[in-house]
Amino acid sequence: MSTEAESQQVDAADPAATEVAAKDDIEATTDDVALRLDGLTKRFGRTTAVKDITYTVERGSFSGIVGPNGAGKTTTLSMISGLLPPSSGSVEVLGDDVWRDRQGAQKRIGTLPDRLRMFEQLTGAQYLSYVGSIRGLSKSEVLERTENLVDAFDLRDNVNRLVVDYSSGLRKKLGLAATLIHNPELLVLDEPLDAIDPVSAGTIVEVLETFTSRGGTVLLSSHSMDFVQRVCDHIAVIVDGELIAEGDLDEVRGELTLEERFRRIVRGPEESEGLDWLDISFR
Numbered sequence: 001m002s003t004e005a006e007s008q009q010v011d012a013a014d015p016a017a018t019e020v021a022a023k024d025d026i027e028a029t030t031d032d033v034a035l036r037l038d039g040l041t042k043r044f045g046r047t048t049a050v051k052d053i054t055y056t057v058e059r060g061s062f063s064g065i066v067g068p069n070g071a072g073k074t075t076t077l078s079m080i081s082g083l084l085p086p087s088s089g090s091v092e093v094l095g096d097d098v099w100r101d102r103q104g105a106q107k108r109i110g111t112l113p114d115r116l117r118m119f120e121q122l123t124g125a126q127y128l129s130y131v132g133s134i135r136g137l138s139k140s141e142v143l144e145r146t147e148n149l150v151d152a153f154d155l156r157d158n159v160n161r162l163v164v165d166y167s168s169g170l171r172k173k174l175g176l177a178a179t180l181i182h183n184p185e186l187l188v189l190d191e192p193l194d195a196i197d198p199v200s201a202g203t204i205v206e207v208l209e210t211f212t213s214r215g216g217t218v219l220l221s222s223h224s225m226d227f228v229q230r231v232c233d234h235i236a237v238i239v240d241g242e243l244i245a246e247g248d249l250d251e252v253r254g255e256l257t258l259e260e261r262f263r264r265i266v267r268g269p270e271e272s273e274g275l276d277w278l279d280i281s282f283r
């Protein structure tokens with residue numbers, strides 16, 4: 001018997017060693033998880049916007065949440081980011097309970113909320129510097145990272161203009177750049193490509209793919225099935241606040257395109273009904 005095999009046999013007979021090995025296994029598994037939702041629920045008065053969602057996102061993955069309008073995507077992402085307290089259930093980011101140590105968790109998360117408020121009278125560069133400084137970066141880090149982000153998000157031509165003059169797409173790009181300035185481990189992005197032109201979308205996807213290739217994790221919501229299908233390796237479908245399908249892209253869509261699968265899951269009416277009067281073809 002080899003020395004290694006002998007030691008394995010001895011370890012297997014030793015309860016303490018077995019316990020250590022089991023603990024290592026659990027830690028290895030926990031290490032692979034970026035986000036764990038357990039029974040996450042949000043009620044607004046009589047409306048239950050998010051119902052008992054249990055969901056796990058692996059570290060390094062590019063995960064997409066899809067669902068019809070009002071399904072509960074924004075509410076879910078807001079609870080994950082520490083912006084909206086859950087009614088019940090828990091959110092763990094990289095092993096830490098977000099709602100037990102919100103500030104600690106937020107250091108590890110970069111958030112692009114649904115309606116991002118910005119300081120309108122700052123220039124793009126000043127806005128990034130401001131976000132960097134409240135994130136606790138040194139002056140030199142702020143300067144260096146602002147420069148890098150301006151280039152990465154192709155904001156050079158607009159960086160000295162006031163935010164108030166930015167278009168919706170430019171605001172979104174600036175907001176996305178700001179989510180990265182503190183080098184987070186998890187990005188939580190609500191509709192990141194909303195109002196973004198195709199060229200800028202390509203730029204953003206490149207940045208996000210670089211982020212995941214270096215161990216970061218992305219969780220985003222989107223109404224664009226094309227985009228989700230192109231970039232996400234894991235998908236969750238939420239309807240009426242409930243998680244009704246999740247898995248790898250191929251598991252969720254099967255033989256169909258994601259858009260077809262989504263339509264079947266959500267069962268929207270194929271045609272608009274009751275709008276017969278909306279017809280000018282014989283005028």
Ligand SMILES: Nc1ncnc2c1ncn2[C@@H]1O[C@H](COP(=O)(O)OP(=O)(O)OP(=O)(O)O)[C@@H](O)[C@H]1O
Nearest residue numbers: 044047048049067068069070071072073074075076
């Ligand atoms: N602050 C609030 N007070 C009351 N109801 C709310 C509040 N925020 C959200 N809701 C309700 O919760 C449900 C889920 O809303 P949410 O914004 O999370 O959906 P969504 O999937 O992001 O929708 P969309 O795709 O249209 O952005 C909706 O019925 C919405 O009206």
